[in-house]
Amino acid sequence: MERQFHFISGLPRSGSTLLSAILSQNPRFHAGMSGPIGGAFNTMLGELSGRNEYSVFVSDEQRRRLLKGLFDSYYGSEYSADVVFDTNRAWCAKMGQLKELFPQGKVIACVRHVSWIIDSIEQLIRTNAFQPSSIFSYQPGGTVYSRAEGLANGEGMVGYAYNALKEAFYGDQTDSLMLLRYETLVSSPVRAIAAVYRFIDEAPYAHDFENIRYQADEFDLRAGTPGLHTVRKKIVARERTSVLPPDVFRRFENDMFWLDPALNPRGVWVV
Template sequence: MSLEPKLRLHFLSGLPRSGSTLLAAILRQNPRFQAEMSGPVAGLFAALLAEMSGKNEFSVFISDTQRQRILTGLFESYYADCKADVIIDTSRAWCTRLPALKTLFPESRVIACVRDVAWIIDSLERVVRKNALQPSSIFNYQSGGTVYTRVNGLAGPEGMVGFAYDALKEAFYGEDANRLLLVQYDTLTTDPEKALAAVYAFLGEPSYAHDFTHVSYDATAFDVKAGTPGLHTVRSTVKAIPRTTILPPDLFRRFANDAFWKNPQNNPRGVTVV
């Protein structure tokens, strides 16, 4: 049974440290849009799915129609006070949920921010070193280890980067890849007008004159609580800042060929990459 959703909902996902918070900060300049950093909805979604599964003996009383209504109701309840016409919910987990999102919100689309993995790792390591006196939630507040153990943890299948990377590939090569747009960090920071034009076209929304010199977003309280001050800091002016990596050369080279989306031969479903 198909249930007509009440929300005009889209999703922001992809790799960490790849511009999703920046993109949300830009989009929220448009009064028609609601966009934030990663929030709790994806976790609540997963918890509801689990509780309605066969692990719960009462699941025999829950039909697929009820599941759909309950999961749709999660979004409707969470965003009940939102006055925006278009809502964009952010989580790296959404790339693993394209079939479910298609069922619940047939008109929804997923924007995935991407970046060379070596520079993602470099960026996270910079945050760790900048907050050398505060163990980070990224590493379960463990204070030991080296850059190598930190990178191994990040890049592992359950790590912040490894999970998001695998989720991205699942969406990119899956049967619902036509619902996916990849926005490269380099494009967003060097040519934000091009990136935003692609986003609006992908969502089927009228364009908006964004101000790329006065972008604002404040997640200070969240970052401090997580032991990672600056993790979601957004500079007021959108621009690329060249730098030299702080990673050992062998670690940096380890991820040299991971940007699969850059090679058209690796894009059999024709996902738009901007």
């Protein structure tokens, strides 16, 4: 049986690593943090475009085979899973290509209150005060205001993902898209994961939500951001006070378009 591919995308700091850690408990599944396939996909698209003088010899069918081959080659015999979830924030901006390459594939976009995403990143930066982060190109300067601005602009870590999410949400492949709220995942994990299984048409599996395991300490350390992919053993919704100045927090508090039914004309499933 051909291996099934699905995709985890959406906003950063919104539960994608936690979702992957949970799904990986199922022996039929493989899921992890963001990997290299998204970047390789974009690079290959560029190299096969008109900017390469030899692109005249490449047909669209060859492009499809080469791009699909990235997944088949990367997830080779080293991975025994029948179902693979590849994670990358760029997938929301590639819904059309993914639909052609993987007609049965689904995209699960993790979302969260944008103010709390900015807050979560700022908290990480403050926790690792002596380690400049790759999130800000290892630059040690800046303020909470410049960091929030950099994250939110169109090329920033949050802004790019937010725009890609809206492109998918209002695009033509919404039958392949589900939005999973971070707030639901941490407060009602049983309901959240049950919805994922229904969406991808897989038989339910008895997950252990009090014994979650995931580790990427070496990656996080090299990125200058220890704790970036930390997943707690037990899923618990935690309340705390934001570290952001009030004006920065308020700037993003109305950006959750997915909560307004009037802004969901295609009826995207939001859990």
